[in-house]
Structures are given as structure tokens and as C-alpha cells.
Amino acid sequence: MALNIMQLxxxxxxxxxxxxQGHRLxxxxxxxxxAKFALMTAESLGYTPVVGLATGCLEVSTTIFPYTAWNVxxxxxxxxxxxxxxxxxxTAYRALAKRGRIVDPDKKYxxxxxxxDGGTYDIGLQSLSGAVERGHKFIYIVYDNxxxxxxxxxxxxxxxxxxxTTTQPVGKKLPGKIQLKKNIVEIMAxxxxxxxxxxxxxxxxxxxxxxxxxLQFDGPAFIAAFSPCVRFWRVxxxxxxxxxxxxIETGYWPLYEVExxxxxxxxxxxxxxxxxxxxxxxxxxxxxxxxxxxxxxxxELQEYITRRWERLHILxxxxxxxxxx
Amino acid sequence: MPEVxxxxxxxxxxxxxxxxxxxxxxxxxxxxxxxxxxxVEYFAQYVADGAVDTEMIPVESEHSAMSAVxxxxxxxxxxxxxxxxxxxALMHEIVYIAASSRLPIVxxxxxxxxxxxxxxxxxxxxxMAERDSGWIQLWAExxxxxxxxxxxxxxxxxxxxxxxxxxxxxxxxxxxxxVEVVDFLDDEVVKKFVGEPxxxxxxxxxxxxxxxxxxxxxxxxxxxxRQQIEAMKHVKRVFKEIAEEFEKISGRKYDILDKYKVDxxxxxxxxxxxTAGTVKYTVDLLREQGHKVGLVKPWIFRPFPxxxxxxxxxxxxxxxxxxxxASFGAEAPVYEAVKSALYEVSDRPKLGSYVYGLGGRDIxxxxxKQAFEEAFSGNINTDEERYLGLRE
Amino acid sequence: xxxxxxxxxxAIGGVIDKPSTAKEYQTGTWRVIRPVYKPENCINCMFxxxxxxxxxxEIEVVxxxxxxxxxxxxxxKGCGLCANVCPKSNDKLPEEKRAxxxxxxxxxxx
Numbered sequence: 156m157a158l159n160i161m162q163l164x165x166x167x168x169x170x171x172x173x174x175x176q177g178h179r180l181x182x183x184x185x186x187x188x189x190a191k192f193a194l195m196t197a198e199s200l201g202y203t204p205v206v207g208l209a210t211g212c213l214e215v216s217t218t219i220f221p222y223t224a225w226n227v228x229x230x231x232x233x234x235x236x237x238x239x240x241x242x243x244x245x246t247a248y249r250a251l252a253k254r255g256r257i258v259d260p261d262k263k264y265x266x267x268x269x270x271x272d273g274g275t276y277d278i279g280l281q282s283l284s285g286a287v288e289r290g291h292k293f294i295y296i297v298y299d300n301x302x303x304x305x306x307x308x309x310x311x312x313x314x315x316x317x318x319x320t321t322t323q324p325v326g327k328k329l330p331g332k333i334q335l336k337k338n339i340v341e342i343m344a345x346x347x348x349x350x351x352x353x354x355x356x357x358x359x360x361x362x363x364x365x366x367x368x369x370l371q372f373d374g375p376a377f378i379a380a381f382s383p384c385v386r387f388w389r390v391x392x393x394x395x396x397x398x399x400x401x402x403i404e405t406g407y408w409p410l411y412e413v414e415x416x417x418x419x420x421x422x423x424x425x426x427x428x429x430x431x432x433x434x435x436x437x438x439x440x441x442x443x444x445x446x447x448x449x450x451x452x453x454x455e456l457q458e459y460i461t462r463r464w465e466r467l468h469i470l471x472x473x474x475x476x477x478x479x480x
Numbered sequence: 481m482p483e484v485x486x487x488x489x490x491x492x493x494x495x496x497x498x499x500x501x502x503x504x505x506x507x508x509x510x511x512x513x514x515x516x517x518x519x520v521e522y523f524a525q526y527v528a529d530g531a532v533d534t535e536m537i538p539v540e541s542e543h544s545a546m547s548a549v550x551x552x553x554x555x556x557x558x559x560x561x562x563x564x565x566x567x568x569a570l571m572h573e574i575v576y577i578a579a580s581s582r583l584p585i586v587x588x589x590x591x592x593x594x595x596x597x598x599x600x601x602x603x604x605x606x607x608m609a610e611r612d613s614g615w616i617q618l619w620a621e622x623x624x625x626x627x628x629x630x631x632x633x634x635x636x637x638x639x640x641x642x643x644x645x646x647x648x649x650x651x652x653x654x655x656x657x658x659v660e661v662v663d664f665l666d667d668e669v670v671k672k673f674v675g676e677p678x679x680x681x682x683x684x685x686x687x688x689x690x691x692x693x694x695x696x697x698x699x700x701x702x703x704x705x706r707q708q709i710e711a712m713k714h715v716k717r718v719f720k721e722i723a724e725e726f727e728k729i730s731g732r733k734y735d736i737l738d739k740y741k742v743d744x745x746x747x748x749x750x751x752x753x754x755t756a757g758t759v760k761y762t763v764d765l766l767r768e769q770g771h772k773v774g775l776v777k778p779w780i781f782r783p784f785p786x787x788x789x790x791x792x793x794x795x796x797x798x799x800x801x802x803x804x805x806a807s808f809g810a811e812a813p814v815y816e817a818v819k820s821a822l823y824e825v826s827d828r829p830k831l832g833s834y835v836y837g838l839g840g841r842d843i844x845x846x847x848x849k850q851a852f853e854e855a856f857s858g859n860i861n862t863d864e865e866r867y868l869g870l871r872e
Numbered sequence: 873x874x875x876x877x878x879x880x881x882x883a884i885g886g887v888i889d890k891p892s893t894a895k896e897y898q899t900g901t902w903r904v905i906r907p908v909y910k911p912e913n914c915i916n917c918m919f920x921x922x923x924x925x926x927x928x929x930e931i932e933v934v935x936x937x938x939x940x941x942x943x944x945x946x947x948x949k950g951c952g953l954c955a956n957v958c959p960k961s962n963d964k965l966p967e968e969k970r971a972x973x974x975x976x977x978x979x980x981x982x
Contacts, residue, residue, distance in 0.1 A: 164918040168931045176947040177894030182902060183951030187925045203686045207551070217894065218694035220886065224894035228683045230554050231693035232547055233573055239544035241549025242537060243509060243559070248684060250506040250535040250557055258685045282547065359922060361956035375930075385951075393952035394779030396923060464901045582885035643884060681887045689889035703879035704886050710879070 158199055158363045166199050171226050173197075173204050176388045178217040178224035183392035185382040185399070186213045188356045190269060193378070194227065196366040202265035203227070205248075207241035209274030210234035211306040212384075213298060216307035234280040238286035238295060240378055241268040245291045266293040273303045274314035278335050287346045287375045294369045294376045297339065300384035308387040312337040315407075317434070317443035317452050319389075325442035330452060335459055343377040344413040350376040352421075357399035360420050361410055368412070369389075381408045389438020398436060405433045406464045411471075416479030418470040419458065429462060430457045487663050492623035492655035495662045496562070496588045496648075497522030499630040501532050502670035505586075506557035506677065509537035513567040515601045515652035516590040520562060525731070542567035546574035553583035554692045556682030559633070560585065564652055565592035565606045572610065578645045579614025580708060581692060582680070584637030585645040587615075588630055591753065591804075592652035593839040601840020602652040604752065604804040608813045614708050616646040617713055617782040619752045621738070623660040626650040628732055629779070631670060635722045638678040641714040649781075651754040653840065667730050712783045719780060731748040735787045737792065738777040741767065745774030746797040747855050748829075750789075750818060752778060755802060755843050762848040773852055781814070786821040793818075798855040800832045802843075802868075809855035812865060819862070832860040836868035843869060899926060903950030905974045909942045913960050913971040916940055920954035920972060929954060940971075950977070 173194030180187050190206075197204045205228045208214040210398040214231050217224040232240040245266045251257050270279055277334060283295060302320055303309035310320040315336050317325065323330035344351045350372040352365040363379075369376030381402055383395040390398055402408035403422060407430055410422035431453055434440045443449050490498070494521050500508065508527075510520045527536045538551075539545045545561045552559040563571060568589060578585050593599040594606050608615060618633060620626035626648065633646035650656060665673070682692045696704060716736055723734040740760050742748055751759050756777035766773045776792060779784050793799050799822070803812030810816065815833040822828050834851050837843045847868040854860060883889040916939050921929040927974075928948035929940040943954075952974050955961045960971040965972055 158750060160918045161938060164921055164931055165933050165936070168933045168938055171892065171927065174896055174927075175892045176944070177610045177892075177897040177899060178926070179897070179899065180925065181923070182949035183953050184925050188923060191927075205683065205686070212805075218691055218888070219894075220694040220696045220700045221888055222894040222897050223691035223888045223891065225691055225693060226689055226891040228689045229691045230551060230683055232550055232577055234544060236547035236574065239539065240545035240551035242544075243507065244555045244683060245549030246507050246509070246537050246548065247552040247555035247557035247559070250552075251555070251684065253533060253535075254506065256556070257615055257683070259687055262686060264684075264686070282544050283546055284738075288540070289537065322936055356923070391952070392950075393956040395925075395953060425716045444909050481946060582887075681883065681885065681889060688889075689891040691891075692885070694886060694888055696886050700882070700886075703877070703882055704884075706879040707884050711884075724883055792966065 157360060158196060158367070160359060163195050163199060173206065173225060173227045174217065175224045175226055175241050177222060180216040181213060181221065181386050183385040183395055184212070185356055185395040186298045186300070189296060189382055191382040192356060192359065192362050193267060193296055193366050193462060196363045197265045197370060198245045200367060200370060201263055202268055202370060203262040205244060206266050207231070207237045207244065207268040209237035209270035209279055211271035211274050213269055213271070213306060224459060234259065234274050236282045236285040237268045237270050237274060237279060241266050241293050242286040242289065242291040245293050268293055268295045270295070270297055271305065272297055272301060273311045276312040276339050287343065287377065290374055292375065294378060296378045296380055298380050298382035299417055300382045301336070302384070302387060304384045304387050316456055317440055319439045319442050325446065329446060330446055331443065333452065340379055340413065348374045350374070350412070350414050353379045353381070353408060353410050355381040355399045355408060355410065357396045357403065358422060359412060365412060387439060389441065390436065401433045401436055405426045405430045406460045407433050409464060409467055411467055417474045417477065418467060420467055420471055430460050489659050489661050490623060491518065491657050491659055492626045492650050493518035493657065494522055495623040495627040496630055496650070497526070498664060499627045500560060501526045502667050503631065503634055503674050504532045504725045505534050505560045507535050507537065507549065507552035507559045508561065508847060509539050509552065510546045510561045511539050511542045511545045511567060513542065513564050515592055515656040516562050516567070518656065519588060519590070542570040543574065546578060549585050550574060550578050550581065550583055553585050554581065554683045556684050560587065560678035562588040564590040565594055567856055568606045568610060569594055575610055575613045575615065580704065582643040583645060584643055586630065586633045586637060586648060587645065588626070588648045590652040590656040591649050595792060599839040602654050603838045604838065607647060607649050608805045610647065611782055611813060615782065616644050616645065616780070618648050618779060620645060620648065620650040620655060620783055621754055621756045621777060623655055623662045626655055627662055627664065627669065628726065628730065628734065631673060632726055632734065634674045636715070636719055639718045640678065642711055642718050643680060644711050647754065656755045665846035673726070673729055715783050716780065717839040718784070734779055736778070736780050736788045738776040738779055739792065742792060743807040744772050746772040747800065747852060748774045748776055748793060748796050749802065749848070749852065750776050750814060751802040752781060752804065752814060755804065756779060758843060758845060759848055762845050765845070766802065766849065766852055771852070771856065784817050789818060789821050790825050793829055795827040796829040798830040798832065798860055800834060800851050800855055803835045803860060804837045806835050806838065818860040830855070830860045831862045834866045834868050835865060841869050877901050877916050886961065892980055894941065899947050899949050900945045903948055904977050904982060905952060906945070907943055907948065907950070908973045908975055910971050910973065911940070913969055914940050915960055917959060919957045919959065923957045923961045925951065950956065
């Protein structure tokens with residue numbers, strides 16, 4: 156049965172859902188809610204989470220020694236290796252369980268890895284691919300804020316075209332980043348033995364449901380969470396949810412899942428809004444909008460989004476009831 | 481592969497794999513690289529055949545191998561990996577993290593030249609690049625020592641006063657692929673010797689959640705480094721204690737330094753690893769000719785055996801240091817450390833630095849004789865790095 | 873740095889050996905605008921609780937149902953997300969009808 160907000164509030168009225176107060180993420184950041192939504196779901200379903208973090212906003216801001224904003228077992232190793240690290244933890248769990256050395260063997264352990272888009276799309280991709288291919292039972296969640304925000308907004312493979320970054324700025328001559336965002340969902344879905352889904356905190360029920368599926372899936376899961384960075388997307392502190400809604404309504408961030416090759420769009424948007432609305436709502440595209448070629452760049456993005464949306468529907472239809480294994 | 485027991489002619493890789501079989505670690509994560517590959521292959525076969533019930537992670541790189549064993553060790557598992565050369569270099573970032581997280585991982589390293597240009601043969605440039613990483617470094621002369629030191633390493637790293645990862649160095653190809661006679665202990669004896677893993681702050685104790693790897697800024701990082709410095713200070717004492725225990729079960733004696741005919745020696749050579757065997761042979765030859773020569777082979781290079789070398793080398797006529805790696809723009813690593821140690825002794829010997837064997841270049845008796853003879857004739861210069869077996 | 877621990881007093885390995893220690897860390901000092909709760913307008917939908925990135929919304933369970941209690945200003949960073957997601961606090965509603973009103977910190981003494 157799908158969880159709802161009232162149930163979760165009742166359950167967590169007087170306890171922390173894995174992550175606690177006192178972290179130093181920017182006001183209005185979406186990342187702590189990504190962690191909170193995922194871990195609340197796990198705990199409410201009777202799982203005991205063990206979390207690994209890649210270096211990034213969520214990591215540095217929650218564990219400044221001697222302060223930790225986690226009340227569950229937590230390990231950070233480095234930037235590019237959270238998947239390998241949690242694969243070691245998960246393997247140790249199996250080894251110790253076999254040898255009767257688990258402290259509390261009756262509990263259901265759930266292994267989570269959180270990484271930003273830098274630690275996932277870019278520097279951590281090999282480690283992630285390896286861990287998923289090996290089939291470790293873990294849930295990898297990327298909080299995708301479309302750049303290296305922890306270090307001040309550098310370009311990543313997840314940065315969209317025309318977004319202002321410090322390492323590929325929109326200049327007088329060059330238009331900034333022109334490449335499309337890497338399609339991490341398709342990359343991960345190509346690993347065969349995996350449950351892959353996109354989520355957004357603006358659709359909490361869909362988010363909870365997908366974490367539940369990921370927990371119950373017999374194998375690794377990869378969840379891409381849209382995670383606005385209010386600071387470097389140049390929006391007001393209270394806009395993370397508004398921007399997320401707009402991303403879904405424009406088709407910029409389609410909500411869907413791929414389970415053993417079967418595609419399913421979980422949020423059908425009747426008529427997509429123009430992506431320009433998403434772009435105009437954020438200061439990070441201000442310099443792009445000033446350029447004479449703005450319409451051309453936005454037009455190309457629009458065309459891509461429209462085609463991807465159509466393609467998703469085709470895939471949904473074509474793969475219906477035809478799991479690949 | 482035949483079942484290995486008691487006295488067998490085996491390669492060093494087989495000897496180490498057999499040590500790993502007897503240790504039966506909770507988790508092994510490894511990626512193959514020449515010349516370490518047979519260690520992983522033999523061990524994987526043990527796993528496949530059920531000779532161990534270790535959970536093995538066939539990772540996609542050495543970086544992930546070290547990352548996974550860090551995760552496993554933090555979780556509360558006894559974890560091992562093995563590597564060589566570029567694999568160790570790829571691990572480098574996480575090698576430091578393993579040590580600073582105080583995780584007693586044991587890692588045999590089949591020493592091989594670092595690229596580039598790429599080379600697969602023995603030298604010590606891989607391990608020397610990690611000498612300040614916070615790992616204990618043990619050095620084996622042959623397959624027997626590689627086996628013994630791997631067993632000792634488990635106990636050493638896990639000791640309450642130490643809690644550090646241990647690298648067991650054994651020369652690539654020369655030891656890893658060379659066949660030698662090795663005396664193995666019985667499985668039960670090893671099992672008793674290594675005992676149950678001793679864990680501290682296990683991540684999987686979900687009832688007492690801990691945080692590993694926090695952001696440690698200027699207000700605490702220094703204190704954590706000081707703790708690592710302190711842990712290293714306990715290593716030699718603990719090693720001696722464990723070596724004593726090991727002698728009782730094996731009859732084989734280990735110490736900080738392996739001393740060969742040094743009591744009356746006027747000229748002492750220092751060498752790590754398999755070369756020490758060739759030096760011992762040369763020492764015998766030169767002694768037959770009436771030269772008072774000897775060899776010191778550190779079994780431990782990190783922590784550096786400074787006090788032990790000071791005591792031993794004070795008042796000798798000359799000390800010749802062999803290095804199987806270069807330090808570009810500075811003195812070779814073993815030489816530099818020995819020279820620094822001898823600054824404090826009352827009667828400093830003359831010192832000579834010889835770099836040899838890079839990229840697997842053979843070291844022969846004649847080379848060692850040459851270095852000794854230069855010292856006998858007074859042709860020795862503290863400030864000059866010389867090369868054995870190099871074409872001009 | 874007088875109250876900082878010396879190296880002999882710390883757990884080894886950089887480990888933080890207790891959970892949730894960040895709860896001692898006050899993030900409320902960052903706040904420049906303050907959410908003010910008006911219980912009379914609240915429908916207890918729990919959106920503010922769900923979305924607060926700092927878990928600064930305090931709730932309690934009354935008769936099996938979650939009820940909004942108010943804000944914990946020790947942690948609240950004043951992002952205003954609570955008011956933005958509150959169905960009873962949108963810009964079209966007059967201030968007196970809203971359940972959460974954002975006010976500048978300068979209006980408060982404490």
C-alpha cells in the first residue's frame with residue numbers, strides 16, 4: 156500500500172528520518188528532502204537504513220566534525236566511489252550475516268548511496284556502473300542539482316544548455332554549455348538487472364512509491380531525484396518545489412521508471428508547457444536569454460524534450476508486459 | 481591447483497593466496513594486475529571451490545577495490561585486497577583514506593615499476609610512492625616471508641594500539657612467480673593465530689550509529705593526524721610481540737631488522753626485498769676473502785626502523801644503501817631515510833647510495849661486489865648517487 | 873579553541889561515535905525572515921512538515937492524527953518553503969487568513 160503524508164507525519168512526529176536538524180545546507184535546499192523522503196519511506200516500511208555519501212553538498216554540510224546530522228550508520232569515503240564503498244558495506248553485511256556476526260540480525264537492512272550529479276554522472280560513473288553490474292542490493296540516489304554546486308557552480312555532465320556556470324560561462328562570444336544533459340536514466344537502465352526511476356520532491360507520493368519499489372526490487376536500484384539548487388539556479392529560497400513542478404509540467408524532468416526494461420511514465424502530463432517557462436523562471440539562464448541566439452538554443456532544447464517525451468510514450472507502449480528478463 | 485599443505489614448492493603468489501585461504505577473510509575485493517594477478521586467480525578458485533566462504537567482490541578497478549574494502553572494513557569485516565604498480569597508484573587516494581579511517585586492511589603488493597613508460601617488472605617505485613600514506617609497510621625477501629608476513633599483518637593491523645592498514649610487499653615476478661619451497665602452517669594453527677577479527681566502531685552496529693568520513697577542518701584534522709602518528713609509534717613493539725608468538729607456532733623468527741653477519745661487520749649493506757638474498761650470498765663470498773661485511777634487511781620500512789638502525793650502524797666503517805626506486809630531484813627513499821637517521825649517531829659511518837634494478841633490471845652478485853669494493857677502497861661518497869647495472 | 877578536545881580524547885579515525893550530534897548546532901541564526909504560525913488558519917495538511925529542509929516544523933500526534941505545533945526557531949533558516957507549499961498561505965490570500973506568514977527578523981526582539 157502506498158504511503159501517504161499523514162501516515163509518515165504520524166510516524167515521524169517525534170523522531171528524525173535518518174537525517175536530522177543542524178545540517179548546514181543552504182536555506183531552501185532540496186537535497187535534504189531527497190534524503191528525508193527516501194529514508195522515511197525505508198524506515199516506515201520496516202527497513203533499517205545504512206547510508207553512504209559521495210563528497211558533495213549533502214555530505215559536507217551534514218557531517219562537519221564533530222557534528223553529524225545523521226542518526227543512522229553513515230559512511231563517506233571520497234567523491235567518485237560511493238557506489239564501490241557501499242558495495243563493500245553491503246558485501247560485509249552478507250559475509251557477517253553468514254558468519255553470525257551481525258549485531259541485530261532480525262532487522263531488515265537497506266543500503267543507500269547518495270551522490271550529487273558530479274559524483275554520479277561524471278567522476279563516479281565507473282564506480283556506479285561496476286556496483287550495479289555486480290548486482291549489489293543497494294539503492295543509489297542522485298540528487299541532481301545540475302552542477303558542482305558544493306564548490307560554487309561548475310559545469311557537470313548534468314548541466315543543461317545555456318545554464319550559467321563558472322567553468323563554462325555564458326560569455327560575449329560563447330553561449331556557455333551547448334551540450335544536452337547526459338541521459339543518466341538510460342545509461343543506468345542499460346545495466347539490465349536494475350530498477351531505475353526519476354523522482355521529484357514535488358511529487359511526494361510518486362517518490363515514496365518508487366523508493367518502496369526500489370526497496371523491494373531483487374537487485375540494485377537507481378533513483379534520479381530532481382534537486383533544485385536555489386543558490387545557483389538563482390531562484391528565491393522558497394522555490395525548490397515550484398521549479399520542480401515546472402520541470403515536470405514542461406517535460407524537462409519526466410517522471411518515469413524502467414523496471415527490467417519495461418518503461419512506465421508515472422506522471423502523465425496532458426499538454427507540456429513550453430520549456431521556456433522553466434528557463435525564464437531561473438536566474439541561471441539570464442545571460443542566455445540576453446543573447447541573440449537564445450531562441451535557437453532554447454528551440455533545440457524544446458525539440459529534444461518534445462521528442463524524448465514522444466519516445467518515452469512509444470517505449471512505454473512497446474515494452475508493456477515485456478520485461479527483458 | 482593441488483591442495484597446498486605443509487612443505488610445498490610454490491610461487492610467492494600461491495603462498496600468499498594460501499595465506500589468504502587460511503585467514504579466510506570476511507571480504508576480499510580485488511582487481512587483477514600483473515604481477516599480482518595469480519594471487520587473485522588462486523584465491524578466486526578457492527572461493528569458487530568453497531575452500532573459503534569469503535565474500536569476494538570482483539570490482540571494476542583498483543580504485544573500487546580499495547573503496548570497497550574501506551566500506552567492508554568500516555562495516556566490521558576483516559577485509560583484504562592485493563595489487564601492484566599502476567593499480568596501487570590508482571588506489572592512491574583511497575590508500576590514504578583507509579589509513580586515516582584507521583581500518584586494518586591487509587594488502588599484499590607485488591612490487592612492480594610504475595609507468596611510464598609502461599613496464600611490468602619489479603621495482604619498488606609503487607610502494608615507495610605510498611610510504612607517507614599512513615600504512616604499515618612490511619617487506620618480504622622470498623615466498624616464505626611473504627606467506628608469514630601476510631599472516632602477521634592481520635594481527636598487527638587489528639591490534640588495539642595500532643588499528644592501521646598493512647601493505648605486505650613482495651617483489652613482482654621474482655617472488656610472485658618464482659617457485660620456492662615454502663613451509664605452510666596447518667589451517668587450524670593459522671585460524672587460531674589470526675583469531676576472530678577485532679573491530680572498532682562497526683558501521684553495521686545499527687543500534688549505535690556512527691559516522692565515518694566526516695568533513696574534518698582546521699579545528700580537528702590536525703588532532704586526527706596526531707593520532708595516526710601515535711599509532712605508528714606502537715607498531716614496532718606490537719610487531720615484536722606478534723613475531724614472538726609467531727615464532728612459537730612456526731619456528732621462524734621475525735624482527736624489525738633481518739641482520740645477516742653484522743656482529744663484526746665493518747661494511748654493512750642495506751636492501752629491501754628479494755635482493756637481500758643475493759646480498760647474503762655475496763656477503764658469504766666476500767667473507768671467504770676476509771672482508772668483514774654484512775647485510776641489514778628491514779622487514780618493516782614504515783614505520784621506519786630509525787632507532788634500530790642507529791644502534792646497529794653507529795661506528796661501522798661504511799654503510800651501503802641499495803634502492804630499487806629513484807626519487808627524482810632528491811635522494812633515493814631508503815638512502816634518504818638511513819642517512820637522516822645517522823645524523824644523530826656519535827660515530828657516523830661513511831655512506832654510499834646505489835640505485836639498481838629499475839623496471840626489473842637484474843641485480844647480480846658482481847653488482848653487489850662492485851658496491852662493496854668501492855667502499856673497501858674508500859671510493860664512497862655520501863653526496864653521490866650511483867647506479868648498478870646501468871649502461872652509460 | 874579552549875573547549876575543543878585534544879587528540880587523546882577523540883575517537884580514532886575521524887569517526888563521530890555518536891549519532892545526531894548536529895542537533896546541538898544552531899542554524900536558526902542564519903534566518904532573516906521568519907515564518908509565523910497562525911494555528912487558527914491551519915488545516916494540518918503537513919505540507920510544511922514534509923517540505924521543511926531543516927526539520928524545523930514541530931508536530932504532535934493528537935487522537936492518532938498529526939497536528940502542527942509551530943516552528944523550532946533554533947533550526948529554522950527562514951527559507952520560506954513552508955509558506956510557499958502551504959495551501960492556506962498563497963499570495964492571493966490576505967495575511968490574516970494565512971496559516972504561515974513570513975516576516976522580517978527585524979520585527980522581532982528575540
